[in-house]
Amino acid sequence: MNAPLIGARIQRKEDYRFLTGSGQYTDDVVLPGQTYAVFVRSPHAHAKIKSIKKDKALKAPGVLAVYTGEDLAAAKVGGLPCGWLITGTDGQPMKEPPHPPLAQGKVRYVGDHVAVVVGESIEAARDGAELVEVDYEALPAVVDATKAMQKGAPALHDIAPDNKCYTWALGDKAAVDAAFAKAAHVTKLEFVNNRLIPNAIEPRAANARYSRADDSYTLYVANQNPHVERLLMTAFVLGLPEHKVRVVAPDVGGGFGSKIYLYAEDVVVTWASRQLARPVKWTAERSESFVSDAHGRDHHTLAELAMDKDGRFLGMRVHTTANLGAYLSTFASCIPTILYATLLAGQYTTPVIYCEVTAVFTNTAPVDAYRGAGRPEATYVVERLVETAAREMKLDPAEIRRRNFIRTFPYQTPVALMYDTGNYEATLDAAMNMGDVAGFARRKEEAARRGKLRGLGYACYIEACGIAPSNIAGALGARAGLFEAGEIRVHPTGSVTVFTGSHAHGQGHETTFAQVVADRLGLPIESVDVVHGDTSKILFGMGTYGSRSIAVGGTAIVKALDKIIAKGKKIAAHLMEAAESDIEYDRGVFKVAGTDKQKAFGEVAFAAYVPHNYPLDKLEPGLNENAFYDPTNFTFPAGSYVCEVEIDPDTGKTTIVKFSAVDDFGKVINPMIVEGQVHGGLTQGIGQALTEGCRYDPETGQLVTGSFTDYCIPRADDVPSYQLDTRETPCTHNPLGVKGCGEAGAIGAPAAVMNAITDALWSMGVKDLAMPATSESVWRAIHMKRAA
Amino acid sequence: MHAFNYHRPSSVNDAAALAAKQAEGKLLAGGQSLVQAMKLRLASPSDLIDLGAIGDLKGIKVDGGSVSIGAMTRHAEVAGSAEVKKAIPALAYLASQIGDRQVRNMGTLGGSLANADPAADYPAAVLGLGATVVTNKRKIAADDFFKGLYETALQPGEIITQVSFPAPKRAAYVKFKNPASRFAIVGVFVADTGKGVRVAVTGAGPSVFRVADMEKALGAKFAPDAVAGIKVKADGLNTDLHASAEYRAHLVTVMAKRAVEAALK
Numbered sequence A: 001m002n003a004p005l006i007g008a009r010i011q012r013k014e015d016y017r018f019l020t021g022s023g024q025y026t027d028d029v030v031l032p033g034q035t036y037a038v039f040v041r042s043p044h045a046h047a048k049i050k051s052i053k054k055d056k057a058l059k060a061p062g063v064l065a066v067y068t069g070e071d072l073a074a075a076k077v078g079g080l081p082c083g084w085l086i087t088g089t090d091g092q093p094m095k096e097p098p099h100p101p102l103a104q105g106k107v108r109y110v111g112d113h114v115a116v117v118v119g120e121s122i123e124a125a126r127d128g129a130e131l132v133e134v135d136y137e138a139l140p141a142v143v144d145a146t147k148a149m150q151k152g153a154p155a156l157h158d159i160a161p162d163n164k165c166y167t168w169a170l171g172d173k174a175a176v177d178a179a180f181a182k183a184a185h186v187t188k189l190e191f192v193n194n195r196l197i198p199n200a201i202e203p204r205a206a207n208a209r210y211s212r213a214d215d216s217y218t219l220y221v222a223n224q225n226p227h228v229e230r231l232l233m234t235a236f237v238l239g240l241p242e243h244k245v246r247v248v249a250p251d252v253g254g255g256f257g258s259k260i261y262l263y264a265e266d267v268v269v270t271w272a273s274r275q276l277a278r279p280v281k282w283t284a285e286r287s288e289s290f291v292s293d294a295h296g297r298d299h300h301t302l303a304e305l306a307m308d309k310d311g312r313f314l315g316m317r318v319h320t321t322a323n324l325g326a327y328l329s330t331f332a333s334c335i336p337t338i339l340y341a342t343l344l345a346g347q348y349t350t351p352v353i354y355c356e357v358t359a360v361f362t363n364t365a366p367v368d369a370y371r372g373a374g375r376p377e378a379t380y381v382v383e384r385l386v387e388t389a390a391r392e393m394k395l396d397p398a399e400i401r402r403r404n405f406i407r408t409f410p411y412q413t414p415v416a417l418m419y420d421t422g423n424y425e426a427t428l429d430a431a432m433n434m435g436d437v438a439g440f441a442r443r444k445e446e447a448a449r450r451g452k453l454r455g456l457g458y459a460c461y462i463e464a465c466g467i468a469p470s471n472i473a474g475a476l477g478a479r480a481g482l483f484e485a486g487e488i489r490v491h492p493t494g495s496v497t498v499f500t501g502s503h504a505h506g507q508g509h510e511t512t513f514a515q516v517v518a519d520r521l522g523l524p525i526e527s528v529d530v531v532h533g534d535t536s537k538i539l540f541g542m543g544t545y546g547s548r549s550i551a552v553g554g555t556a557i558v559k560a561l562d563k564i565i566a567k568g569k570k571i572a573a574h575l576m577e578a579a580e581s582d583i584e585y586d587r588g589v590f591k592v593a594g595t596d597k598q599k600a601f602g603e604v605a606f607a608a609y610v611p612h613n614y615p616l617d618k619l620e621p622g623l624n625e626n627a628f629y630d631p632t633n634f635t636f637p638a639g640s641y642v643c644e645v646e647i648d649p650d651t652g653k654t655t656i657v658k659f660s661a662v663d664d665f666g667k668v669i670n671p672m673i674v675e676g677q678v679h680g681g682l683t684q685g686i687g688q689a690l691t692e693g694c695r696y697d698p699e700t701g702q703l704v705t706g707s708f709t710d711y712c713i714p715r716a717d718d719v720p721s722y723q724l725d726t727r728e729t730p731c732t733h734n735p736l737g738v739k740g741c742g743e744a745g746a747i748g749a750p751a752a753v754m755n756a757i758t759d760a761l762w763s764m765g766v767k768d769l770a771m772p773a774t775s776e777s778v779w780r781a782i783h784m785k786r787a788a
Numbered sequence B: 001m002h003a004f005n006y007h008r009p010s011s012v013n014d015a016a017a018l019a020a021k022q023a024e025g026k027l028l029a030g031g032q033s034l035v036q037a038m039k040l041r042l043a044s045p046s047d048l049i050d051l052g053a054i055g056d057l058k059g060i061k062v063d064g065g066s067v068s069i070g071a072m073t074r075h076a077e078v079a080g081s082a083e084v085k086k087a088i089p090a091l092a093y094l095a096s097q098i099g100d101r102q103v104r105n106m107g108t109l110g111g112s113l114a115n116a117d118p119a120a121d122y123p124a125a126v127l128g129l130g131a132t133v134v135t136n137k138r139k140i141a142a143d144d145f146f147k148g149l150y151e152t153a154l155q156p157g158e159i160i161t162q163v164s165f166p167a168p169k170r171a172a173y174v175k176f177k178n179p180a181s182r183f184a185i186v187g188v189f190v191a192d193t194g195k196g197v198r199v200a201v202t203g204a205g206p207s208v209f210r211v212a213d214m215e216k217a218l219g220a221k222f223a224p225d226a227v228a229g230i231k232v233k234a235d236g237l238n239t240d241l242h243a244s245a246e247y248r249a250h251l252v253t254v255m256a257k258r259a260v261e262a263a264l265k
């Protein structure tokens, strides 16, 4: 029979398509009568729009239409909704300022949408866009969240004169204060978690078509969750009947979160396609992506950890100011709260934790989930505190962690989560072995002889994935469900098409999910194909983000598979004239227990579609089942990273010489794909630590890092050859025992890198350093200390 | 990008004639700077005069004590040339450090020099080696060629045809790369020409420049510690997102020292 597929390094089914350029991305879709949209964007960070003159643009050759916020308002197009309601410490709902798809009266960040020009060609639309005359009255701008909260700061929205969206808190403040009062030592850090620009390789794109024939719309869009996109767009913005709108997210070239959201452009092209009765396409240029994709992170945090004299954690206190940008993006509000504060226990038994978050509007691009979303920020807080505490208390950083590890499961944290399982000691041991921590002192000495500084840093992260139970999410303010749907369609000849509400944009679901199905059914993987990303094909879906696909989407598929096998048994029992309870399914064959009677999967499938000999009185023909799965808990991937750096003190350049990562993702379906995910995540995490940092000019609010010349995403030669391994404690509440692996690297790496750098510089008196730790900032830290 | 007319002359004379006729026209070499600017609509030439079909502008010739490289020679060709590696290894190495593979396969020597990006690498070699820039009209000594930020001695329509590099006794180029663009934050070319030492710095200032103090010190003693204590002034150096003038000034000394070390290897 077929060898087990779960756990096998199977080459990706999608590789041929992607490596030969045969993918079909949104921009590849060219529809009959295609037109092209170009957006007029605000050159100001904050300004009143005094007037917009369209006439010159409308007269330009090839220009078909120019629309502004006024046109959308007249057509009763609504604003972009926020999917998560946060209730503040004052009991009030967060401030939800209007978010019109095209600005009305005011622009609030550089890149804000002012008008759209639709033309016969991109060039015509672009020329037209240059002719739209917008008269602005520039207003003072504020880009820094802490400054935006200060008295006298320019106010972005009338409903939030102090620019605060909410102040929210989690944990028992009084208990935490009491813990600090009896602490033998308190470690305190204040830092910024740097703002990042996602930079998916495929820029955002949307192509909408309206069909007068049946009054329906089709929207092709580079998006991570087409059903959610449709739901938000139809129910909240355009008021269209959902069944008249088809959303297709075809091949999508990366998202990292930035393609979860309902964006203004998607709405505008859909609306415009009906006005013009022609398809309207918009594809972002890279410069547009920089200014208009939702950014990530941007926290300013004061964090404190209280310990007893042995380094046992007594309590943690965290105050964070989160920059939300100019408007609330789709899930902006839950990232620095629900996905952040709840993770502050990390892998430790810290008994009491209090976290207060103030979320603030500024004249910058909206901020939302970016690979890790809240959890990298939380891990950075915890792991920088823990490592610094160890150094301050002269404890070994691994030892202080061991003293505080959670060892019994399930474990209820003081910040709402219940970890089902884990073994943190196991991943730490393995990572230390792989990183040869024992030999570090020798390597440091050797480096010192060459005039170089070596440092070693740890990060022991936890994340909450597989997001998550709808009822809990609902109680916390989610305005959507968080289940997943799957469907198994067995064809008459026994091959299988799997439909999933998860969406792949680089994750390799077409392979991983096929492995699960082929393994469970005992079929060759070639007999199983996976379909996703089209609301007209998939029954429903909540999409892919938060490392949820295998844990939630995969489980929905398994539930549907169980139904297929159950029905197959009924059919097989009839065919073999046996009792249903005697039928066993074993790797592709239905058997009558204790006999040599059997029917292959394909024979049963055939009988289901050619029901000549079939229990039609008891059973419907066909072999097609679907399932919705709503998990009972998050999953909790965790792991230990050991990073070793070498610093050139003359230039400040940091080189990562070794990076050892041991992750516990629960059951691993395809180790090769998992390693790929870890490689990508680690590289983005290293990017955050060393090279990436979005900067706005503090006075003008212009995006200073608006191209790859200035915004530095890491290249292959910036990262080492990673050493990877996994440990498996299977998730206890889903049938595959899986936890998710998509974000781990980006969550754990920044703290590991910064812990290594500060280790190298500790003896010079450098306690902390801002991310990104550029060569100049490292050089300055060394230089200042030497000069002092 | 705005619409433009495209020309592909087959001789330098034809190219020069076209350039003279089209006041708003531009010469096109590898397009690695010009086309980027056009895509962003920062440059909108009426005409592009592609130098790619002119055979005279291509190729590498080693002749006695000098290496002549045609203006249209790609960075990758210089980096990979056995002759250049033998005659002036530092020059081949410098070319190998420009941008990335794609850029090296398209970008040209002439384009790089005409563009005179303050962070470009070739200007350091041209000035460091005391090369001669040959145009369709004249010969320009390196010391007279670079005039400032994106500014050269070239007149409108003047075409670089080749550059002649005298082979030094020993030389080296060391570059501290901008992590994002991979251009030079600071690049130092040190050459012991046999008649003296030249030290050229790119990336640090608005235009490539020589450091007289270092040249003198190295002339007396060609060793790393000869320059270790020589600092250039931060005043007038570039400050941008990636490096302050002060940091650049510091790096000039570090890179100069390393370049001397490399030249001695």
Ligand SMILES: Cc1cc2nc3c(=O)[nH]c(=O)nc-3n(C[C@H](O)[C@H](O)[C@H](O)COP(=O)(O)OP(=O)(O)OC[C@H]3O[C@@H](n4cnc5c(N)ncnc54)[C@H](O)[C@@H]3O)c2cc1C
Residues within 6 Å of the ligand: B026, B027, B028, B029, B030, B031, B032, B033, B034, B035, B036, B051, B071, B072, B097, B098, B099, B100, B103, B106, B107, B108, B109, B110, B111, B112, B114, B115, B117, B119, B120, B121, B122, B154, B158, B159, B160, B161, B181, B182, B183, B184
């Ligand atoms: C991603 C990227 C990274 C890069 N990294 C580096 C780097 O690390 N170091 C570095 O030095 N450079 C770097 N470059 C620039 C690259 O080296 C280009 O080769 C150079 O900027 C221009 O050369 P080109 O042949 O492409 O010229 P083009 O872009 O075609 O032309 C540039 C200018 O020169 C003029 N011109 C071209 N040829 C002649 C001629 N023969 N006579 C007179 N005028 C002429 C053109 O009219 C135009 O104004 C990088 C470029 C990119 C896109």
